[in-house]
Amino acid sequence: MRWVLKSVAVAFAMMLSFAGPSFAQNAPIPPAISAALTTAIANGDSTAIAAFVAANPDSANAIIGAVGNNATLLGAVVTASAGNPATLTAVSGGIVATGNAVLIAQVIVNTSANPLATNALGAAVANSGNVGLAVQVVQNVKSSNNTLAVTVAEVIVTTAGAGTAMANATSGAANSGSGGQSNTGGAFTQNSTANNAAQNGSPSR
Amino acid sequence: MPGEGQPQRSKRPRPDRPPLGLPRIVAAFSTLCLGIALLVLAVPRTVAAWTELAANPAIDKISYNRTPSRQELFECVAAYERAIQWTRSDLRLTNLASCELALAVAALPDDPERATWFSRAEQHLVQGLIEDPADGFAWTRLAVVRDLRGATGRDVAIALVMAIETAPNIRLLWSSARSALLMAYVGSFKLDELYMVRHQLRTVWSYSPKHRPGLVEAAHRLNRLNVLTWALADDKEAMAEFEMMERQSRFP
Numbered sequence: 001m002r003w004v005l006k007s008v009a010v011a012f013a014m015m016l017s018f019a020g021p022s023f024a025q026n027a028p029i030p031p032a033i034s035a036a037l038t039t040a041i042a043n044g045d046s047t048a049i050a051a052f053v054a055a056n057p058d059s060a061n062a063i064i065g066a067v068g069n070n071a072t073l074l075g076a077v078v079t080a081s082a083g084n085p086a087t088l089t090a091v092s093g094g095i096v097a098t099g100n101a102v103l104i105a106q107v108i109v110n111t112s113a114n115p116l117a118t119n120a121l122g123a124a125v126a127n128s129g130n131v132g133l134a135v136q137v138v139q140n141v142k143s144s145n146n147t148l149a150v151t152v153a154e155v156i157v158t159t160a161g162a163g164t165a166m167a168n169a170t171s172g173a174a175n176s177g178s179g180g181q182s183n184t185g186g187a188f189t190q191n192s193t194a195n196n197a198a199q200n201g202s203p204s205r
Numbered sequence: 206m207p208g209e210g211q212p213q214r215s216k217r218p219r220p221d222r223p224p225l226g227l228p229r230i231v232a233a234f235s236t237l238c239l240g241i242a243l244l245v246l247a248v249p250r251t252v253a254a255w256t257e258l259a260a261n262p263a264i265d266k267i268s269y270n271r272t273p274s275r276q277e278l279f280e281c282v283a284a285y286e287r288a289i290q291w292t293r294s295d296l297r298l299t300n301l302a303s304c305e306l307a308l309a310v311a312a313l314p315d316d317p318e319r320a321t322w323f324s325r326a327e328q329h330l331v332q333g334l335i336e337d338p339a340d341g342f343a344w345t346r347l348a349v350v351r352d353l354r355g356a357t358g359r360d361v362a363i364a365l366v367m368a369i370e371t372a373p374n375i376r377l378l379w380s381s382a383r384s385a386l387l388m389a390y391v392g393s394f395k396l397d398e399l400y401m402v403r404h405q406l407r408t409v410w411s412y413s414p415k416h417r418p419g420l421v422e423a424a425h426r427l428n429r430l431n432v433l434t435w436a437l438a439d440d441k442e443a444m445a446e447f448e449m450m451e452r453q454s455r456f457p
Binding site for chain 2: 085088089112113114115116118119120122123147150151152153154155157158162
């Protein structure tokens with residue numbers, strides 16, 4: 001009987017560990033930081049908010065949720081957390097957990113100067129498993145910046161896996177209509193490749 | 206009598222040969238085996254080396270950034286295929302892939318052989334990398350082949366990550382080709398890989414001024430200026446240099 005209970009406990013622990021950030025970071029805001037967080041949000045202190053997420057990753061969704069629909073401040077929080085992959089992932093997961101496609105897209109556009117932010121937010125969208133949300137995010141980004149929408153779709157394809165429903169839907173959304181521009185197969189022109197491609201990996205290494 | 210005045214050669218008794226005993230037979234057999242083993246080991250390598258001589262004209266031209274003729278490329282492929290049958294090596298496989306890549310690039314876009322040559326080049330690069338996974342040149346070429354044949358972004362990114370992990374500081378690989386691919390496929394890297402990409406771009410910019418114009422040109426051509434500025438952002442001197450190049454460049 002004891003080993004059955006142990007097995008169930010281990011299985012439950014494994015389930016928790018594989019459930020992804022949106023499940024694991026659903027804890028409420030710790031009372032100890034509640035007042036300081038409110039002050040940081042009121043002051044627009046993105047560095048402090050990022051630090052709160054770094055110190056309390058389990059509460060990332062609640063902390064980001066407390067920021068509200070302020071895309072500028074959320075973008076600043078994303079940028080402030082870019083030096084730490086774990087914090088960046090937690091912040092991105094919190095933003096995607098809002099389920100607000102317009103807000104997520106706006107944050108992606110606001111942080112487009114930083115590829116780390118684009119990739120973290122795109123990966124969080126893919127990890128949400130919500131195909132509809134992913135398509136809406138890509139469409140909203142596309143309305144501001146075609147190239148960025150293609151990059152976001154590439155991130156989603158990389159995270160979700162090529163050929164998955166999410167990958168196909170977001171690629172379609174990014175490349176539909178005019179202006180969609182994929183980099184796949186297009187990094188080189190024919191002429192430059194003839195020389196560059198063969199010379200890279202020169203046999204006389 | 207003729208020869209009568211000559212002194213007679215004294216007939217020395219020849220020492221008796223020792224009997225052909227077992228130790229001598231074993232020694233002789235061992236020597237024979239050693240000789241055969243040396244031949245078995247040496248002959249394939251020698252024949253392979255002679256055979257691949259026919260590939261030299263194409264390989265030399267590729268190495269010096271000149272375009273080999275189709276005939277030279279076909280001879281290169283045939284020579285390496287024969288050489289690999291005698292002795293397989295990572296360099297022969299990756300050189301064979303170079304000639305196949307050049308044939309693919311030389312083919313017209315609607316030529317069905319183009320896809321075949323790309324596929325063969327990729328296959329031989331992968332085989333060469335199995336023999337020597339630390340060949341940064343081959344990883345870079347694999348990324349180029351995958352880019353050209355329209356593979357998924359992740360497949361290209363994986364080869365690029367291996368290229369910068371195995372050969373981050375080989376200046377021949379700091380060409381605009383690898384850096385351009387790093388910028389083009391920025392959406393296909395995972396977070397931890399992106400830090401490596403940034404470090405590589407910054408290293409190329411900082412330590413090789415001759416590659417800076419190529420980086421700026423590639424960033425403009427691929428619409429990836431954000432990636433280059435992100436990589437240089439923490440370095441004020443580099444950003445100042447970049448902004449000066451932007452002001453003086455022909456790009457809009």
